[in-house]
Amino acid sequence: xxxxxxVVALARDLPPSHEIDWHSHPxxxxxxAMRGVMTVDxxxxxxxxxxxxxxxxxxxxxxxxxxxxxVQMRSLYIRPDAASRMPATCEVFEVxxxxxxxxxxxxxxxxxxxxRGPAGRIMHLLLDExxxxxxxxxxxxxxxxxxxxxxxxxxxEAPNEVATLEDLGExxxxxxxxxxxxxxxxxxxxxAEWRRxxxxxxxxxxxxxxxxxxxxxxxxxxxxPSAFSAMFRRELGASPSSFRVA
Numbered sequence: 001x002x003x004x005x006x007v008v009a010l011a012r013d014l015p016p017s018h019e020i021d022w023h024s025h026p027x028x029x030x031x032x033a034m035r036g037v038m039t040v041d042x043x044x045x046x047x048x049x050x051x052x053x054x055x056x057x058x059x060x061x062x063x064x065x066x067x068x069x070x071v072q073m074r075s076l077y078i079r080p081d082a083a084s085r086m087p088a089t090c091e092v093f094e095v096x097x098x099x100x101x102x103x104x105x106x107x108x109x110x111x112x113x114x115x116r117g118p119a120g121r122i123m124h125l126l127l128d129e130x131x132x133x134x135x136x137x138x139x140x141x142x143x144x145x146x147x148x149x150x151x152x153x154x155x156x157e158a159p160n161e162v163a164t165l166e167d168l169g170e171x172x173x174x175x176x177x178x179x180x181x182x183x184x185x186x187x188x189x190x191x192a193e194w195r196r197x198x199x200x201x202x203x204x205x206x207x208x209x210x211x212x213x214x215x216x217x218x219x220x221x222x223x224x225p226s227a228f229s230a231m232f233r234r235e236l237g238a239s240p241s242s243f244r245v246a
Contacts, residue, residue: 005113006082007123009106010075014038014067016209022064027077028086029057030130032095032103036071037208037243039201040064046140046156047092048201050208050243052100053136056091068205074103078127085131093133102126137235138204140197143186147172148179155195159202160221165191200235203228207243216240 008027014036031040032054040047040055042063047055057063059080067073078086095103105122113119140156143149151168155161165176172179183191199220206216217228232240 003111005111005115005123006079007106007126008077008111009103009109010077011107012073012075014071014073016067016069018067018071020065022062024060024062025057025077026059027079028059028083030076030078030093030103031055031057031065032074032076034072034074034100034104036073037068037205038071038073039066039068039205041066042090044144045090045142046201047090048138048140048204049092050138050204052095053138054093054095055138056087056093058088058090061090068208069210074107076103076106076126076130082127085127087135090139092136092138093130094136096129096133099126099129099133102129137197138201140194140201141187141189143182145182145186147174148182148186151179152194152198155198156202159199160219162221196231196235200232203232203240204243207240210244213240 031038031049033049033051035051037051038049038055040049040057040063042057042061049055102122102125106126109119109122113123115123142152151172163171165179169176169179180191183189183194187194189197203216203220206219207213211219213229214225217225220228222228222231229240232238236243
């Protein structure tokens with residue numbers, strides 16, 4: 001992006017199931033879901049962006065995006081020299097009320113805003129607020145080696161799969177202990193943690209699409225919505241219904 005400003009803000013509304021294919025940017029990008037849920041895939045992980053959350057994408061990282069339901073997407077493109085306080089890795093942030101209003105205002109400004117005037121001060125405040133955001137566990141690391149890649153692809157497609165590590169080891173000609181060791185090494189998570197995260201992220205997308213909480217719980221293999229809600233609250237600190245798009 002050749003605009004001679006440290007921050008560029010764009011607004012875009014996406015229809016349900018809209019996809020943006022693999023691409024990258026020369027700047028850092030903040031992809032913000034003002035309304036709706038998006039999934040963002042990199043070559044190494046999947047990131048879920050629920051309402052009022054945002055994914056931080058470093059420069060030149062290939063990624064693709066899919067909308068779950070109607071999505072109001074707001075993006076910030078930030079020059080590397082203006083992002084020195086930000087992480088160099090992909091992250092998901094919770095967007096504060098102040099940052100939300102700053103992002104909305106930034107999308108209303110001309111791209112070549114006056115850096116020394118009120119618009120420039122808005123952008124400086126935006127960068128200050130962005131640097132203070134907490135990181136959230138909305139990513140799913142994907143291993144690349146066989147048979148883990150095949151196992152994880154299957155679990156993502158069938159989140160209600162109940163196979164144990166022992167079952168999976170028998171299917172793929174290895175042992176549960178070997179799978180557990182490789183899971184930890186390649187994803188930084190235990191098998192149980194990874195599967196719980198995969199189910200959680202699938203649930204976020206389904207909830208945003210309007211599925212009833214009971215149906216989501218059962219489709220994920222939970223015996224009751226209360227068990228599912230307890231897991232959801234434990235992981236994200238909020239009820240499943242709080243992520244439903246209005």
